[in-house]
Amino acid sequence: MCEEHQAGVGRRAVFLTGAAAAFTLGSVSFASAAEGGRSQSRTVRGTLPTGSPDFVYVPVEVPHGVREIKVAYTYDRPQVPAGTAGNALDIGVFDERGTGLGGEGFRGWSGGARTEFFLRADEATPGYVPGPVRAGTWHIALGPYTVAPQGLAYEITVTLTFGEPGRTPRPVYPPERAKGRGRAWYRGDCHLHSWHSDGRRTPAEIAALARAAGLDFVNSSDHNTSSAHAHWAEAAKDLLVLLGEEVTTRNGHVVALGTDPGTFVDWRYRARDNRFGRFARQIRRAGGLVVPAHPHATCIGCNWKFGFGEADAVEVWNGPWTPDDEVALADWDGMLVASVRQGRDWIPAMGSSDAHRDPDVVGLPQTVVLADDLSRRAIQDGIRAGRAYVAESADVSVAFSASGPRGEHAGIGERLRVPDDSPVTVRTEVTGAPGCTVRLVTDQGVLHTSAPLPAGGAGVVEWRTTPAYAAYVRAEVRHPAAAGPLPGSLAAFTNPVFLGRR
Structure with a gap:
């Protein structure tokens, strides 16, 4: 049995939920199993105008005895003038616990990656969380990412299947420690997407590519869902798998890096709502790091607008090197100068692939972290302290340090505590970068550029300075x-070594 409903959003039919603008449509109801049979469907049609709220909720009244809920949707894609955004409509679902900010009722999100999904107690579409389909008011969440001038006409079909609910499997998560090499440099990729969001690879396929890339650890970071967390255990084996999320708001994306298993972080707010601090604190309470991703990316909603006051690190290099990475590097260097000038803590840099599907390369780039062992806490401690550099592949290695006249020594992310007039020797040793040059960057800018490295790709570059002349030094390894x-x-770049006692 199928019934149809009409629904739409008028231009003024908008209210605020305490976060991003949202609107709730009229509810869709179903008969009981006794009245309507084993399976029932309802279809809702409507049109969203340009300037629609960030989220539109379609309430679904779910009766008792439902085994499975399935949702399919379509929307039109009319032609638009050059330079004008066309239609793009994301989708997800919240259960009877509601749509309140914080996500207590969250049951899944697929964004624009799927045209249908289902969930029941024992299984769910990737991106969605298995569990019983309890009676009450559920909400299909629509996210009109962009709306064409003609509006966005959509159609949603909800199908309920009645029957015994089945049993929800107990989730099994990957271990927080893998076999390592003691205190050593470990390579990882902390921004990856599986088929639990808009990626096309399974966790097992990502793990295999990570091993082939010479990685020791990865971080699960699917968009706006934690559903992949329970699917990494078998893929982990000798690979350390951290669990997280890419929190994808309308004003920028942030990677929650290494949170407790099952942690979900809400994304339904903008910078003007003044809500980000709440969720940054949630990430930290769950044991994770707050890492703004691709802060100068050019896609709609990708540019970081929340500031860096809550950041534990920043993703300066995202995927193959592009002009927005160059801007992010320069911006980060400006933040280093500000930290020196103001005498405050600095924000370390890192890099990740943001790989989704072929031909995206897992481990391009990768963050190389000095950690006490291959464990969640040790890797996070290394990233937070800035004991890390970023390289385009496992072929490239960088050793970078500064030493004083009396044997004082400091490595990446550390401070060489010597008087301002003390001579300092900065040493950079590079392997795997044939034809590249080494640039030494300080708070004044680039103060030394080496000759190209030989065909073998290895070389040592030394430079002398004082803390009075250079408050910090960092290394860049550049292709011609x-x-x-x-x-x-870039082939690689390091976090800085700070110079002087301050």
């Missing part, structure tokens, strides 16, 4: 410039 005034793309 293709053309124009811009430097070549």
